Amino acid sequence: MLNQYCWIIPILPLIAFLIIIFGVYKSRILTACTSIGAVGIGFIYSLLLLFSSLSKHSKETAGLSQLNVNWIKVGDFHLDVGILVDPLSITMLLVVTSVSLLVQIYSHGYMKEDPGYSKFFSFLSLFTASMLGLVISTNLFQLYIFWELVGLCSYLLIGFWSYKESAAAASMKAFVVNRIGDCGLLLGILLFAFFTQNLWSETGFLSFLELKAVVQQLTSQDFLPVAGVISITTIALLMLLGPMAKSAQFPLHVWLPDAMEGPTPISALIHAATMVAAGVYLLARLFPIYEAAPIAMYTVAVIGAFTAIFSATIALSQNDIKKALAYSTCSQLGYMVMSVGLGAWVPAMFHLVTHAFFKALLFLGSGSVIHGCHHEQDMNNFGGLSKKMPITNATFLIGTIAIAGVPPLAGFWSKEQIIGASWTLGDFNWIFWIASITAGLTAFYMFRIYFKTFTGEYRGHAEAHESPFSITLPLLCLAVPSILIGFVGTHLNLLGGDQFAHYLNPHYHGHSLSLSKFIVELFTPQAIIPLSLSFAGIIAAYLVYFKKTLNINSFIKENLSVAHKISENKWYVDEIYSFLVVKIIMPLFNGFWFVIDKLLIDTIMVAGTTQVAKISGWSLSKVQSGQTQTYIAIFVLGFLVIGALCLIGAVFTEYKIDAALMMKALSLGKAKM
Amino acid sequence: MDFNSLKTIVDNNDILSVFPELCILLSMAFSLFISLSEKHSKNAWIVNTPLITLGLSFCILLFPQLESTESIYSFKGTYLTDSFSLLLKGLILLILLCLNFGTATFLENKDITSKGEFQFLILGASLGASFLVSTNDLVLLFIALETLSLSSIALVAYVKKDSLSGEAGIKYLLNGAIASACLIFAISLFYGIALGNTTFSAFPNMLLGKNGVLFNSVFPYIIFSLGMSLVVAAIAFKLSLAPFHLWSPDVYNGAALPSTAFLATVSKIAAFGIFCRLGWTLFASSADSFGIWCNIFALLAIASMFIGNFVGARQVFRSRGGSLKRLFAYSSVAQIGYIITGVVIGTDWTAGQSMFYLMMYVIVNLGAFLSLIKVENWFHKNDIKEINSDSLDAIKGLFKVKPKTTIFLTLCVGNLAAVFPSMLIAKLVLLDASIHASLKSIFPEGLVKAFNLGASNFAVTPQVSLTMAFMILFSSVIAIFYYVALIKKMFVDDPHSEVYEKAKLEKKGTTFSLSSTAINFACLVLFFSSIALSVYPEFWIGKVANPAAQSLLSSGKNDLITVLNESVARNKEQ
Secondary structure, three states: OOOOOOHHHHHHHHHHHHHOOOOOOOOHHHHHHHHHHHHHHHHHHHHHHHHHHHHHHHHOOOOOOEEEEEEEEEEEEEEEEEEEEEEEHHHEEEEEEEEHHHHHHHHHHHHOOOOOHHHHHHHHHHHHHHHHHHHOEEEEHHHHHHHHHHHHHHHHHHHOOOOHHHHHHHHHHHHHHHHHHHHHHHHHHHHHHHHHHOOOOOOOOOEOHOOOOOOOOOOOOOHHHHHHHHHHHHHHHHHHHHHHOOOOOOOOOOOOHHHHHHOOHHHHHHHHHHHHHHHHHHHHHHHHHHHHOOHHHHHHHHHHHHHHHHHHHHHHHOOEEEHHHHHHHHHHHHHHHHHHHHHOHHHHHHHHHHHHHHHHHHHHHHHHHHHHOOOOOEHOOOOOOHHHHHHHHHHHHHHHHHOOOOOOOOOHHHHHHHHHHHHHHHHOOHHHHHHHHHHHHHHHHHHHHHEEEEEOOOOOOOOOOOHHHHHHHHHHHHHHHHHHHHHHHHOOOHHHHHHHHHHOOOOOOOOOEEEEHHHHHHHHHHHHHHHHHHHHHHHHHHHHHOOOOOOOOHHHHHHHHHHHHHHHHHHHHHHHHHHHHHHHHHHHHHHHHHHHHHHHHHHHHHHHHHHHHHHHHHHOOOOOOEEEEEEHHHHHHHHHHHHHHHHHHHOOOOOOOOOOHHHHHHEEEEOOO | OOOOHHHHHHHHHHHHOOHHHHHHHHHHHEEEEOOOOOOOOOHHHHHHHHHHHHHHHHHHHHHHHOOOEEEEEEOOEEEEEEEEHHHHHHHHHHHHHHHHHHHHHHHHHHHOOHHHHHHHHHHHHHHHHHHHHHHOOOHHHHHHHHHHHEEEEHHOOOOOHHHHHHHHHHHHHHHHHHHHHHHHHHHHHHHHHOOOOHHHHHHHHHHHOOOOOOHHHHHHHHHHHHHHHHHHHHHHHHOOOOOOOHHHHHHHHOOOOOHHEEEEHHHHHHHHHHHOOOOHHHHHOOOOHHHHHHHHHHHHHHHHHHHHHHHHHHHHHHOOOOHHHHHHHOOOOOOOOHHHHHHHHHHHHHHHHHHHHHHHHHHHHHHHHHHHHHHHHHHHHHHOOOOOOOEEEHHOHHHHHHHHHHHHHHHHHHHHHOOOHHHHHHHHHHHHHHHHHHHHHHOOOHHHOOOOOOOOOOOOHHHHHHHHHHHHHHHHHHHHHHHHHHHHHHHHOOOOOOHHHHHHHHOOOOOOOHHHHHHHHHHHHHHHHHHHHHHHHHHHHHHHHHHHHHHHHHHHHHHHHHHHHHHHHHHOOO
C-alpha cells in the first residue's frame, strides 16, 4: 500500500518547482515554504517506507515491490516505466530527502541576499525531483532519463551566478565532461538492449530485478559462450563511462573541482552528497553485469583506487577551502567505486550513506565560514575562527574526525569495511596499500583544513561573525548522523551486527562479532595499518599546522618542491587536456566538419532537398489556380482514374484477408451451378 | 431491468441512444431563441455549454461500459452505437465545447449583425457530424452528410461583408454539389444491387448476389466498380485527400477563423468516421473489395502527403509572407494522409493507432486555430492595419508580444510536426506497420517465411505500402521544415514595427472580459488534453483507441456472418 504510492515522493518537488516558477516566485517566504514542505513530506514518507520495510523484512518478504507499465509500444518493441521500492532505493530515498531538506533550510539563510533566491529554490526542487526519480527508477531506460535531468540541474546550478565568467565556464565544463560519460552510458544501454531484446518480460524491459537472470542467460547462451562474455565486457566498460563522469573518477574528474563555482549549498547537496553518488548507486544496481565480466570489474577497482590516491595528493596542497573539499570528495568516491570493483557493493553503499552526511556537514560548515567571513574562500585568510564561530567550529571538527576515520565516528566503520574488502584480493596486495595510504593522507589534509581555518591567529581583514540560526541548525542536525550513522553497519553484535548489510542484501552472510573479538580483530593487519596511518596523519597535521614545530613552507621549498608543484597544479591534467583538444582534436575534427558537415550535409543534402521542395511545390501549386472549373475537371479526372483502378482491381486482389470466407462463397456458387 | 447500467438503459430505449444529438438539438433551439434578442445574441455560447458538456459526459460514461465487440442497434437497425462511434462522438463534442468558448471572442470583434446564428450553424453542422459517425443506413448517411455540408457552406460564407468569404462559400457549394451528386448516385446503384435494402447489414448481399454467388457475371461487377469509385471520390472530397483537395485551401482562406477551425476538426472527424464505417463494413465483406478499397485509399494517402507538404512548404518560401490559413489547409491535407494510413493498412491495431493520431491531431489543430483567433482578436483590438492578421508576418516575434499564446501555439505546431512524443510515437507505429506490410516485396519469399517477416495479413499490397513508408519518412522531413519555420518566426524574428509599438502601449493591467476568459479556458482544456495524451500514450491507445478499432472491425464481421448463414440456409431450402 505504502509502496504503491511512493511515486508521490518525486512528484511533490516537481509540483513545487512548477508552483514556484508559475506562481509564487515573487514571495520569498512562500517559495521557501513550498520547496521545503515538498521535500519534508518526502522525507517523512521515506521514513515510513523504511519502517514498513523493516517490519516486513523479518517476515522474508524483503520489503520489495515494483510497479511496471508499458509506456510506449511500437510493434514488438516496448519501453516501460514504473517504480521499484527495495531496500537499496529506500536507503537512497532517505539520504536524498534528508540531505536535501537540510540543505534547503540552510539555503534559506545562505541565499537571503541573493536576487535569484526564487530561481535558486525552483532549481533545487527540480533537482530533488529528478534525483528522487532516479533512485526509484525501475529500469535502465527510465534511470537514464533522470540521469540526464540531474545533469541538467547540475549545469544550471553550477552556472547559477552566470554573470561570473568562471562560473559560466565551469558549468560548461561540467556539461561537456558529463556528455562524454553519458554518451558511453547510452551506448552501453543500447548495446545491452540490442543483445538482450527478447529476454525480458512483458513489462520489464531493462528492469533491474530481471537483470541477474538476463545476464546469466546472455553469458550462458548455447552458441559461443565466449562471445557472450566479450559482449558483456564491452557493455560493462561502456556503461562504466557514465558513473566515471558523474562520480568524478579519473580521467573524467576534472569538472568536479571547478563545479565549486556554484553556491555552497549546491556543492553540499549535488556535488558531495547525492548526485555524484548516483554513479556508485548505478554501479551497485548494475552489479550483476559487472559480476559476469571480471575484466570490467577489475577495471572499476583500478580506476577507483587510482582516483582515491590521486585526488588525495592534490587535496594536500589546495588553499581554496572548497576546492580542497572537492578533491576530498573525488577521493572518497574513489573508495566507493573501488569497493564495487572489489565485489563489495554493500560496503560501497554504506560508505555512500556515511559520506553523504559528513561531507554535506563539511561543505555546509565551509559555507558557514565563507558566509561569516564575507565570501572569502582562501584558507590563508582564515585562522582562529573557533572563538568567533563556536557552533561551526564544533560541527566542522566532528565532520573532520568522521572523515578521518577515527573510531567510533561514522567514517571509521565504512572505511574499515572497504579496506577490509580489499584484503580479499590477497594479503598485502597493492590496492590494500593504496587504500591505507589514502586513509592517512585523508586524515592529514582534513586536519590541515581544520587547523588552518579554526586555530591560530585570524589572518583575514573583514569582521568575522557566527552565522544565523537557519545556517547553524542544519549543521547541528547533520552532526548527529555524522557521529551515529556508522553504528547501523558495524560488525559489533552489541549493536545488532551488520544490520545494514542484511537489510540491503538478505543473502549476505556477514560475521557479527562480540566486543572482545572485535577488539582482537582490530589488531589484525588489515585493520591496524589503515587506522595507525590515519592517526599518523592527524598527528602530522597537528605538529605542522597547530604546534608549528616544522616550518612547512621552507621545508617544501628545500625538499619537496617538485612534488608540491605537481600537487598544486593538479598533476597538470587540465593543461594536458587543453593541449590535446587544441593541438590534436580540433584540427582533426575541423577537417571532418568541412568534408562531412559543410560539403556533404549542408551543400548537397540540405540545399538539395530545399531545391527539390521548392521546385515541386511551385509546379504543383500551378494547379491551384482559383478557378472552380479547373478543380472540377481534376475531380472528374481523379474519379476516372479511380474507376479504372477499381475495374482492373485484380492487380490488388492477390492478398486475401479472409480466404476461408471467399472459399465458402465460391463453393456456394458452384453448388448452384 | 437493471437501471444501474447506462448500457442497459440505452439498449432498451431508442430515444436515449441519440442522447448526445438531442443535447445538440436542444442547444440549437436555445441559440436560435437567443439570437432573437439583439443584446444577448452573442452570449449564446453560455447556454450551449452545459448541454454540450452533458452530451460529452454521456459519451464518456457509456464508453467503458461497452465491450469492444459489442454494438447497440436502434431505430430498426439504422442507427448504431459502439465504441468507435462513441469515441468519435466524444471527440466531436469536446471540440465543439472548446470551439464554443472560442467563438465568443470572434463574435465580439467582427461586425456581424446576427450573432446567435453562428452558434446555431456550428451546432447544426455538428449534429450532422454526430449522426454521421454512427449511421448504419445509406439514407441516414446521406441526410447526415447533407446536414453537415449545408451548414458548413453557410458557415464559410458567414462574413457577408468579406468578398473572400463569399467566394469561398460559392466554391465550396459548387464542389460540394458534385461530391453529393456522386454519393447519391452511388447510393442509388447500391440500392439496386442490394435488392432494395438500405442498411449496411444488407451489403454482403450486394456482393454475394441473390444466391450468394460472388459476381457471377460481368455486369454487376461493373456496376459495383462504378459505385465504389463514386463513393471513394465523394469521401475523398470530404476528407480533402489529393487530388480531391483543391477546394480546401481556397475555402479555408476565405472563411472566418472559427469556421476554418470547424472544417479542419469536426468535419474531418465525421468524414473519417464514415470513411472507416463504409470501408470496414461495406467493402470489407469480401477480401477482394476490401483490398481494392484499401489500396486505392493508400494511393490517395501517398498523393496527399506529397502534395500537402510540398505545396504547404511553399507558403513559407513566399516573399511577401504566405497565408497562415492556407498553410494549415495544406497541412491538414497532409495530416489526413497520415491519419488514414493506419486504416488502409488493414489491421485493427494499426487502425487503433490511426484513431490515436486523429485524437491528438484534432486537439492540437484546434489549439493552433484558437491561438490564431486570439492573435486576430488582438490585431483587431489594437487596430493594426499595416499587416494582415492572416499573413505569416503577423506571427513574427509573437513571443515578445503575447508570450503565453506563443508557447501554446508552439506546443500545437510542434505536435503537428511530430517532434513531440505522442504524435511522434503514433507516426512511428504507422511507419513500422507499413514497413512490415512491405517486407514481402523487399525480401525473397523464403526469407520472409523463415524469419516470420510481415507475418500478419495486410490488406495493402507490399509495393504500395513500401511507397507509403518512404512517403511518410520523406514528407515528414518537409513538414518539419515549415512547422519549425513557424516556430522560428515566433521566437527568433523581430515583430513588425507597428505591432511592437502597439504592444508597448498596451496597458499592463488586464480588464476582465468574459469572452477572453472563455477562450483562455478552452486553450487550457486543450493544453491539458494534449499533455494527458502525450504523457502516457499507451493508456489511450490500449484502453480507448484499440477497442474502438476492434468494434469497427467486429461490427462488419458480425453482419457478414449473419448474412452468410442466412444465404446458406436459403440454399439448403432450395
